[in-house]
Amino acid sequence: MEALKRLSKTPTAIVGLILLxxxxxxxxxxxxxxxxxxxxxxxxxxxxxxxxxRFWLGTDxxxxxxxxxxFHGARVSLLIGIVATLLAITIGxxxxxxxxxxxxxxxxxxxxxxxAFQTLPNFLLLLVLVxxxxxxxxxxxxxxxxxxxPAAARLTRAEFLSLRxxxxxxxxxxxxxxxxxxxxxxxxxNALPPVIVYASVIMAxxxxxxxxxxxxxxxDPNIPSWGNLIGTGRSVLRTQWYVSAIxxxxxxxxxxxxxxxxxxxxxxxxxxxxxx
Amino acid sequence: xxxxxxALRRLAASxxxxxxxxVGLFLLLQLAPGDTVDALVAQIGGGDxxxxxxxxxxxxLDASVAVQLGRYxxxxxxxxxxxxxxxxxxxxxxxxxxxxATLLLMGSALSFAFAAGMxxxxxxxxxxxxxxxxxxxxxGLIFYATPSFWFGLMGIVIFAVKLGxxxxxxxxxxxxxxxxxRRITDIAWHLLLPTVTLALIFLATYLRIMRASMLEVMNLxxxxxxxxKGLSPRxxxxxxxxxxxxxxxxxxxxxxxxxMLGGSVVVESVFALPGLGRLAxxxxxxxxxxxxxxxxxxxxxxxxxxxxxxxxxxxRLDPRIVT
Numbered sequence: 055m056e057a058l059k060r061l062s063k064t065p066t067a068i069v070g071l072i073l074l075x076x077x078x079x080x081x082x083x084x085x086x087x088x089x090x091x092x093x094x095x096x097x098x099x100x101x102x103x104x105x106x107x108r109f110w111l112g113t114d115x116x117x118x119x120x121x122x123x124x125f126h127g128a129r130v131s132l133l134i135g136i137v138a139t140l141l142a143i144t145i146g147x148x149x150x151x152x153x154x155x156x157x158x159x160x161x162x163x164x165x166x167x168x169x170a171f172q173t174l175p176n177f178l179l180l181l182v183l184v185x186x187x188x189x190x191x192x193x194x195x196x197x198x199x200x201x202x203x204p205a206a207a208r209l210t211r212a213e214f215l216s217l218r219x220x221x222x223x224x225x226x227x228x229x230x231x232x233x234x235x236x237x238x239x240x241x242x243x244n245a246l247p248p249v250i251v252y253a254s255v256i257m258a259x260x261x262x263x264x265x266x267x268x269x270x271x272x273x274d275p276n277i278p279s280w281g282n283l284i285g286t287g288r289s290v291l292r293t294q295w296y297v298s299a300i301x302x303x304x305x306x307x308x309x310x311x312x313x314x315x316x317x318x319x320x321x322x323x324x325x326x327x328x329x330x
Numbered sequence: 331x332x333x334x335x336x337a338l339r340r341l342a343a344s345x346x347x348x349x350x351x352x353v354g355l356f357l358l359l360q361l362a363p364g365d366t367v368d369a370l371v372a373q374i375g376g377g378d379x380x381x382x383x384x385x386x387x388x389x390x391l392d393a394s395v396a397v398q399l400g401r402y403x404x405x406x407x408x409x410x411x412x413x414x415x416x417x418x419x420x421x422x423x424x425x426x427x428x429x430x431a432t433l434l435l436m437g438s439a440l441s442f443a444f445a446a447g448m449x450x451x452x453x454x455x456x457x458x459x460x461x462x463x464x465x466x467x468x469x470g471l472i473f474y475a476t477p478s479f480w481f482g483l484m485g486i487v488i489f490a491v492k493l494g495x496x497x498x499x500x501x502x503x504x505x506x507x508x509x510x511x512r513r514i515t516d517i518a519w520h521l522l523l524p525t526v527t528l529a530l531i532f533l534a535t536y537l538r539i540m541r542a543s544m545l546e547v548m549n550l551x552x553x554x555x556x557x558x559k560g561l562s563p564r565x566x567x568x569x570x571x572x573x574x575x576x577x578x579x580x581x582x583x584x585x586x587x588x589x590m591l592g593g594s595v596v597v598e599s600v601f602a603l604p605g606l607g608r609l610a611x612x613x614x615x616x617x618x619x620x621x622x623x624x625x626x627x628x629x630x631x632x633x634x635x636x637x638x639x640x641x642x643x644x645x646r647l648d649p650r651i652v653t
Contacts, residue, residue: 170351172585173344173630177592178610182355185614185622186362262477266596269479270611284480295487302480309475 067318073311081128088122092278103296114286114297124304126278131261131308134195138260141199143253146206151237151245153207154214165211171204180263184272191274194267198260209252213245247323254316258309265305280305337641344634351630352406355623356399362619411624416616421624425606429628431501432594432605438521439528440583440590447533448579451540452567458545466537474534478593482527482600489523496523499602524601528593532586539582543575550574577648584640588633 084092097108099117104110111121153164171179183197217223218241226236267273268281275282280301287297371382393401405412411421454466490498502508502516547553548571556570557563595607602608606625613621 166346166350167354169344169347170354173347173351173588173633174626175588175590175592175629175633177589177595178626178629180592181595181610181614182358182622182626185617185619186358258475265477266479269477270596270599272611272614281477284477284483288483291483291487292491295484295491298480298483299487302477302484305477305480306472306475309477310471313471313475 064318064321066314067321070311070314070316070318073307074315077128077132077308077311080125081132084122084125084129088119088125090122092122092126093118093276102294103300111300112296114283115290115294116286120283120297120300123278123283124280124301127280127283127301127304128308130191130277130279131264131305134191134198134264135257135261135312137195138198138202138264139253139257141196142202142256142260143206143249145199146203147210147242147249149203150207150210150212151214151242154211155218155233155237155241157215157218161211164207168204168207171201176201176259177263177266180267181272184267189267189272189274191277194264194273198263201263202256202260206249206252206256209249210245213248214241217241217244251316251320251323254312254319258312258316261305261309261312333642333645336645337638340641341634341638344637348630348634349403352403352627353399355626356402359619359623360395406627411627412620414613414618414621414624416613416618416621421621424609424621425624425628428604428606428609431603432591432598432607434517435521435524435528435594435598435603435605436590438525439532442525443529443532443536444579444583446529447536448540448576450533450537452544452572454537454541455544455548456563456567458541463541467541470534470537473530476530478527478531479596479600481530482523482597485523485527486600499600501603521603524597524603527600528590528597531593532590535586536579536582539578540575543578544571547571547575573647577644580640580644580647584637587636588629591629591632 095117097113097117097119099113099115101113103112103120111119111124114120114123149164149168153161153168179201180197183200184194187193187197214237223236223241226240231240264273264279265281265284268279269285271282271285273279273281283301284298287294287299287301291298371385409422411425413419414421414424417424450466450470454463457463485496486498489496497503497520500520502513502520508516553566553570556566561569591607594605595610597603598605598608599611606628610622610625613619613625
């Protein structure tokens with residue numbers, strides 16, 4: 055509660071929250087405001103924004119409504135961001151917790167695997183996964199989750215290393231609790247706050263990764279993704295630059311809102327750092 | 331000497347990691363539908379089963395997975411990355427052709443991000459919580475949230491299309507036949523926009539870390555002593571604070587080397603630069619998995635080498651590490 059009160063006092067967090075609520079509202083209202091297929095033909099191609107009252111953000115190269123794609127794109131971006139983040143955080147927590155709690159050989163092996171993932175450029179690994187498993191929207195989301203967990207694992211491991219020797223853990227052991235219970239019910243709740251703050255970074259990166267993949271035409275072509283639209287606009291960049299410009303702004307604002315909320319959370323959970 | 335030894339030990343510690351990586355990639359590839367022979371046969375337009383079996387035997391694909399894995403690792407140890415069916419030459423040759431452009435782009439982007447991040451971070455820390463600090467921090471947040479490819483495209487619209495100041499893409503003026511200094515300035519001119527594009531995201535992180543690190547160091551006792559003995563604020567920063575505040579920045583360079591390589595895939599595609607990243611993209615589109623894996627391997631090596639250099643630098647900046 056105290057943390058929530060502090061959160062509401064930081065101006066950056068408020069700006070972030072307002073932006074985030076706006077994006078969520080766009081995502082929720084998309085099927086109501088634009089009930090037709092956003093990827094269907096809507097009108098004459100390449101109409102500038104505000105030129106036609108029916109398409110207030112204009113139409114793209116094939117005559118699809120840009121506003122409809124932006125609203126439906128918000129759904130896709132948020133969904134991919136949330137699912138991929140949950141996946142990455144779950145993998146990271148399990149690996150980090152097991153490595154940090156048991157230490158020794160288990161820790162060594164798991165950390166080698168984590169380092170292997172960290173040595174590889176995220177985006178390259180994502181390309182490999184897409185090349186092998188295809189670019190269906192589910193595959194892409196899972197792939198993004200699979201490349202994003204190492205930092206979360208390291209954070210969890212560090213927390214576990216410092217917590218596993220504490221008295222309350224020893225007390226649990228004396229009580230005869232199982233390792234699984236100690237790890238997930240006793241230590242994890244104490245180790246969670248920094249990981250939750252870091253989730254905002256993962257989500258911001260996940261949205262950016264998907265948009266980059268879609269921009270390169272390697273994501274699912276059958277969903278209205280902001281990155282896809284920017285890629286479409288590339289062929290008419292010299293004259294109709296708005297086709298690429300508008301979805302880019304949408305990505306920028308969404309990622310900005312997520313990282314602002316994350317920063318606000320960080321300030322609220324670590325009040326000592328607030329002066330920085 | 332001691333420093334080198336320490337860094338070499340760190341380098342040796344990264345070998346198991348590399349091995350894990352290679353085994354993982356190989357197993358991943360086993361999951362991919364179709365192998366080299368399928369790709370070849372598809373390219374020549376079909377073939378009869380006996381020929382396909384013959385080809386499989388020729389490429390050693392009839393052996394068990396374990397044997398193939400052993401052979402694969404053995405080949406990599408000899409730096410043999412296989413053959414690219416699409417480009418019709420060894421993968422290592424294809425990669426070597428593309429490596430210089432990527433190294434140039436990464437090097438210039440890294441230098442720019444580091445220098446600008448340092449300068450802005452110092453400026454921000456000296457005026458902490460005043461308007462320059464707020465402006466710089468806000469800019470940092472916006473840069474961080476901007477997709478680099480979009481930033482590149484908008485840069486092309488403004489500086490190449492509307493203003494006509496900079497070229498829209500490519501590595502150099504094709505067919506101009508420049509040599510010597512003229513060619514170098516031409517390449518620099520072409521790389522200006524891609525460098526800034528790639529650097530911006532990293533600039534955002536660097537300036538934030540630099541600011542935090544400056545604030546941390548400026549509160550330490552030795553800085554108070556330096557002030558107390560009457561040094562000017564400028565001298566305190568350049569002679570005492572900066573070197574200590576740079577340590578986290580140097581760590582970050584090593585940590586983000588991989589991310590920067592990944593970012594160059596997108597930036598090289600936007601600006602049509604003949605680099606490694608663009609090659610990675612092309613090999614995904616053309617399903618040339620041999621080349622793609624080769625790039626992944628070379629990138630991992632590159633990241634390890636960069637971290638080796640960072641270790642050396644780090645020990646040089648902070649002699650306490652060695653002892």
